[in-house]
Amino acid sequence: MKKHNFSAGPCILPQSVFREASQAVLNFNGIDLSILEISHRSKEFIAVMEEAQSLALELLGLQDKGYKALFLQGGASLQFLNVAYNLLENKAAYLNTGTWSSKALKEAKLLGEVVEVASSKDANFNYIPKNYTIPEDADYFHCTSNNTIFGTQMFDFPQTSVPVVADMSSDIFSRKLDFSKFSLIYAGAQKNMGPAGTVLVVIKEDILGKVTRIIPSMLDYKIHLSKESMFNTPPVFAVYVSMLTMRWLKNLGGIEAIEARNREKAGIIYREIDRNPLFKGFAATEDRSIMNATFNLTDEALKPVFDQMAKEAGINGINGHRSVGGYRASMYNAMEPESVQVLADIMKELENKA
């Protein structure tokens, strides 16, 4: 049965990527070895790593602008720590827009002064704070560009002289931005980029080397950069599948092409949420994420019926996070508009039934 996978991450990836990856597990590039058994020092894997790094920069429009891309382990969560270890000397500014921002902020506090410039915690993070002030003497400003759990997304980024660091785990490669406004971008692979098991870190090299503390090797961006993501054994398969997914995106027309499709998908679901009296959106309208749509039933009693309808339609992974309840439809890059239409259709069908 065809599944419509709305999982928040790990999540849907292109079917063509699954086919290529499956084949590479048996025989990679016709070399009679599995991608799982080749050395990370082999010329075959070095080529994969180089292509992955270069595709990441190319998709973001950051080639030849002083940026480097790393593929590391530990997920976005380890970057919460690494960012502070590598950049926080005196003071850092954090915008708190949800669970992930809060966790990032918590780790940074272990290493220095942290100013929370604004928070939407007062309203269970259903909006993005605006009009906050970033201290000019901050070492960096940290934000979460898309709040996976609450379904909000930042559409404006502050104009500031302070280096901007963004956790783009759940909207990397989904929309055009001037990425050169960011000094550091990180993203766990397991949404738009690939399977769980690697994290992309894109760094403007000139922001490094300014802290006085000694950084443990595995947390030190300079060490990872000097070894081109091979300071220790990289997560070979996760990098390979991420590379395939970025290739797929490039062939599809890159970020511009996918953004149009992502807006189309978001339009389908939000129109239905607004139109349908049985559903209401969770996030403030102007901050609605084009990746994760969060919504609730107006009458919770309808949940068993709706869940059964979703199951019969092959819909997977729409249960909301416990912090929000209700539903969350994650519509990452690889999802076809048809799948979102299937969801909108059963929402309408519920209305007709009820």
Place this chain on the structure above:
Amino acid sequence: MKKHNFSAGPCILPQSVFREASQAVLNFNGIDLSILEISHRSKEFIAVMEEAQSLALELLGLQDKGYKALFLQGGASLQFLNVAYNLLENKAAYLNTGTWSSKALKEAKLLGEVVEVASSKDANFNYIPKNYTIPEDADYFHCTSNNTIFGTQMFDFPQTSVPVVADMSSDIFSRKLDFSKFSLIYAGAQKNMGPAGTVLVVIKEDILGKVTRIIPSMLDYKIHLSKESMFNTPPVFAVYVSMLTMRWLKNLGGIEAIEARNREKAGIIYREIDRNPLFKGFAATEDRSIMNATFNLTDEALKPVFDQMAKEAGINGINGHRSVGGYRASMYNAMEPESVQVLADIMKELENKA
């Protein structure tokens, strides 16, 4: 062409595991979703994680003995840091038997006093020091059970009241030991356990909670234990393939069965190294690893000829590490004795030719 993969890691895994993993990338357990797109919170993946943790303890004979198993990211290299962060309060004792021990020691020094109880650096780590003394007031003693680069292995472990921590990255699940003598064992998956991208950490729980420092969340074993390896998104595929590999090992008869086969393989190669006047072993005879055999040509001029013969025989990955030169034949669990015989045969053939 059938390849004989002697790669030091990532390395050979069972062919049946490749087939199952390849299928799961297309359709996992018949659920019409790829293993790469399912949520780590799905019941399907939770079952995988639980089976992996329980197989690891079962294979080591550590069930119901106060141990827990974790599958984390960051490789063995991040454990160099984590071990010290979680256990080093006053003083730690390290045995230095090679590159990996040295790196572990280096990270520990960032967090407290480290005593190097002995080192074989004087002889380019070609032997395992014996008769060293472990300070009784050390928080723990750290050793590397198998030195992947130099081809030495520890066959005796010290009798001590100090908790013993071992990096078993390159000999985990390869031979029977009384694993209950260890308080903490860690091993990057990418040798005997699975693909690159996850690290096994087996911890005796009662050794934790004794340091006074605040530990960053992602480095804190207690946090990972409390979330059963799911504090953040685990490396789903690497854990899955590790689980399949451990299942394979269990079905084969577990560590006892594989140890017999590993000894048989080591016998084949070391007998040929000793017999053949064109080759000499690198490691001290009594410390020779049954996982990685290091050896050199007595006449370097024969290298191009021998390399060509190896290539024609389908032999892959026998180039020695630059610290040792010559050759290294890594013969991990999944390698069949026949493959080692193919290598021994061409060594003999070289002698006949020369």
